[in-house]
Amino acid sequence: MTISPYLSRTLDNGVQIVAEKFDTVQSVSIGFFFKTGVLYEPDEMLGVSHFIEHMMFKGTSGRSARQIAREFDRIGGYLNAFTAKDYCCFYARVVKDHLGVAVDVLSDMLIDSQFVEEEFERERRVILEEIKMYEDSPDEIIHELLGQNLWKDSRLGNPILGNSKTVSSMKRDKVVNLFKSQYLTGNLVVCVAGNFDWNNLQNLLEQKLAKMPTGKLAESDHAPSASFNFSVFQKDIEQVHLTLGTVGIPFSDDRRFALTVLNAAFGGGMSSRLFQEIREKRGMAYTVYSYHTSFRDTGLFGIYAGTSMEHLKDVLDLFYEELQKISEEGLTETELNETREQLKGNMLIALESTTNRMNRLSTGFLYGVEPKLPEETIKPYLAVTLNDVKGVARALLNEKNMALTMIGPSFEAAEILAESKFSARPLNQEKLGRRNNNSQNEVEE
Numbered sequence: 126m127t128i129s130p131y132l133s134r135t136l137d138n139g140v141q142i143v144a145e146k147f148d149t150v151q152s153v154s155i156g157f158f159f160k161t162g163v164l165y166e167p168d169e170m171l172g173v174s175h176f177i178e179h180m181m182f183k184g185t186s187g188r189s190a191r192q193i194a195r196e197f198d199r200i201g202g203y204l205n206a207f208t209a210k211d212y213c214c215f216y217a218r219v220v221k222d223h224l225g226v227a228v229d230v231l232s233d234m235l236i237d238s239q240f241v242e243e244e245f246e247r248e249r250r251v252i253l254e255e256i257k258m259y260e261d262s263p264d265e266i267i268h269e270l271l272g273q274n275l276w277k278d279s280r281l282g283n284p285i286l287g288n289s290k291t292v293s294s295m296k297r298d299k300v301v302n303l304f305k306s307q308y309l310t311g312n313l314v315v316c317v318a319g320n321f322d323w324n325n326l327q328n329l330l331e332q333k334l335a336k337m338p339t340g341k342l343a344e345s346d347h348a349p350s351a352s353f354n355f356s357v358f359q360k361d362i363e364q365v366h367l368t369l370g371t372v373g374i375p376f377s378d379d380r381r382f383a384l385t386v387l388n389a390a391f392g393g394g395m396s397s398r399l400f401q402e403i404r405e406k407r408g409m410a411y412t413v414y415s416y417h418t419s420f421r422d423t424g425l426f427g428i429y430a431g432t433s434m435e436h437l438k439d440v441l442d443l444f445y446e447e448l449q450k451i452s453e454e455g456l457t458e459t460e461l462n463e464t465r466e467q468l469k470g471n472m473l474i475a476l477e478s479t480t481n482r483m484n485r486l487s488t489g490f491l492y493g494v495e496p497k498l499p500e501e502t503i504k505p506y507l508a509v510t511l512n513d514v515k516g517v518a519r520a521l522l523n524e525k526n527m528a529l530t531m532i533g534p535s536f537e538a539a540e541i542l543a544e545s546k547f548s549a550r551p552l553n554q555e556k557l558g559r560r561n562n563n564s565q566n567e568v569e570e
Contacts, residue, residue: 132144136310140334141313141490142316142326143317143486144316144321144486145483146323148320150479152218152320153318154319156317157215157216158213158490160312161177161213162209162210162285163211163285164210164280167303170300171283171291172284172288173287174285178208178213180240182194183239183248185237187233188230190244197226197230200219200220202220202226204227211345211420212491215234215235216231221320224321225325229333232330232333252286252292256286256289267531268368268427270358271530272370272425274352275371275372275528276350277352280345309342310338310341314489316483316487317483319479351372351528354551355530356553356555357552358530360533363433364534365433365532367440368427368530368531370428371425371528372423372424372425373424373426373521374424375419375423376419377422382506382508382513383516383517384521386513387517388417398451403440403443409436409440410432414428420492421492434534434537434541437538437541445546449524451522454515455515458511465506468506469507472502472503529542
């Protein structure tokens with residue numbers, strides 16, 4: 126049996142605690158992670174997890190919304206939350222001497238939020254405005270549209286914010302009932318990283334979470350069937366926003382280390398192939414990149430560029446050529462060595478943040494992959510070989526197994542797509558007005 130390098134305990138009521146203690150900082154970050162989000166929402170209540178996240182900040186029987194904010198302002202702390210496709214996190218970062226304040230307020234929010242009708246209706250309006258904000262940002266919303274193309278009719282393709290129809294029609298009582306059915310002790314892991322006293326932390330959590338409802342939520346399916354659809358949306362904008370995406374690699378699959386290396390070299394930075402070929406050499410885009418997101422049982426690998434109608438055909442063909450090239454040839458030895466060093470530096474810098482280290486501790490609970498010490502975390506990336514990268518590129522980057530989404534100023538973008546090197550396939554065309562979408566894999570409060 127593998128022994129965890131971290132402090133851990135399961136409280137009598139079922140709440141799990143995972144902690145990493147280091148005395149080289151003056152702060153501590155604490156996060157309450159729940160298995161919830163899009164994957165656990167009824168179709169008629171899309172966006173309810175994000176709605177609940179908002180309501181947690183709107184007052185308890187003992188604290189108003191303003192008092193919750195003041196608790197952290199007065200000690201120079203930070204309080205926030207975010208909703209992802211497959212979980213929700215409420216977290217705080219404070220000076221070590223004020224950990225008790227963070228635990229007290231977070232626990233109060235989770236156990237005693239009142240969901241007052243007046244606040245509920247006010248927050249509904251806020252979220253509807255938030256939806257409009259993302260709808261007005263094509264470079265944001267296009268990633269959600271890509272997910273819907275890739276995972277059509279599956280929960281993983283649903284928008285985190287929900288849509289104007291579902292948010293407008295949500296009833297307070299149903300939201301409260303869903304909250305009560307999901308925010309249970311067995312559905313929670315508390316992750317803590319930084320400078321703290323372990324015994325004091327356990328005592329605080331035992332005391333403050335004693336009244337939390339017990340129980341456990343059944344895990345939802347994370348592995349939907351892929352649908353490699355092409356869609357072109359027309360919107361009154363100047364640029365064309367273009368994304369291509371395919372099914373990536375789950376968190377539990379060790380090939381994700383090779384894919385991370387591939388992604389960094391392909392489109393993850395200023396020296397990457399896409400950035401150099403499309404922006405630096407040809408000046409055809411200001412923003413161009415690739416990305417990869419892992420879930421428990423699947424993943425998403427995508428590439429993006431914002432360009433003009435004038436350059437769209439060339440950018441499409443360059444995307445095609447670079448995908449073909451890396452899937453057939455992989456990386457050069459120089460690219461591999463430089464990328465591994467880049468990732469090493471990025472990880473070491475990120476590990477200086479107590480919040481980043483707190484987030485790392487949740488992977489065992491969320492994805493069944495236990496976190497490792499920093500030096501052990503880096504090793505798999507440094508061990509990636511040229512053959513590893515070539516293997517994962519060949520497995521994933523087949524243009525026939527990619528969804529494509531474009532948002533452009535006219536449907537002429539569809540005609541340009543038809544003239545590109547990408548294989549012809551059925552194409553959906555739609556005018557993009559006020560839609561029922563949100564973007565990003567995580568939406569922060």
